[in-house]
Amino acid sequence: MGDKKKKVGKNLNRYHHYYRRKGVYTFFWRNSIKLLVGLIILIGIILLLRMLAPDLEARFEALLASFTTPKTLLFFFLSESLFGLVPPDLFIIWAQKFSFPYAMVGILSILSYAGGVTSYFIGNYISHIPKVEDWLKRKFLEQLIKMRKWGGIMIVFAALFPLPFSPVCMIAGTIRYPMPSFFLLGLFRFFRFFGYALVLFKVF
DSSP states (O other): OHHHHHHHHHHHHHHHHHHHHHTHHHHHHHHHHHHHHHHHHHHHHHHHHHHHOTTHHHHHHHHHHTSOHHHHHHHHHHHHHTTOOSOHHHHHHHHTTSSSHHHHHHHHHHHHHHHHHHHHHHHHHHTTSHHHHHHHHHHTHHHHHHHHHHTHHHHHHHHHSSSOHHHHHHHHHHTTOOHHHHHHHTTHHHHHHHHHHHHHHHHO
16 A cells, blocks of 8 residues: 555656646646636726726627527537637626526536537548648647647646637647547536636626
8 A cells, every 4th residue: 555655656746747847837827827817807897898888788688689599509619619719708707697697607618518529529530631730730839739748738728728728629639639538638628617607707
């Protein structure tokens, strides 16, 4: 038992030094700060708009009412599957209008996760088309480099932080990152949605 603990301790220590040397911790803290600053800016902008235009919220709700819930969810899924065209935070705020907002956040989380899985398979398919694969890798070169250097850690960061989740999933599919590990690590996306909801629902 003692030998097993020592072995686990050595492995953890080895990973710790490896990730520190590769800049994982620096990347984590930098993006944690970006996350905090981004939330503050988002909250500040909306509170400012409320002060300058008191009827803005009513207009926004009227705009949302013009779209049916299934169409909005379909649009969100497509956005999460194709490069994350719209920030998911807007949809989290939209979820608050429902009687059970956290249930809707759960649906959004599932759709976002499913969008990431779709992106993975798109990337896997693209890997068979050299010209498109080259374009994708040039377009998201930074994510590709970090994925090759850090592996699954990059998927976790993309799931949790304001990073391009869909492109990272596509890159994972392109380089054929092990599918079971990808499915497991992608579940961190749920923490991101419910974490944001806990903050945004208290403000709005």
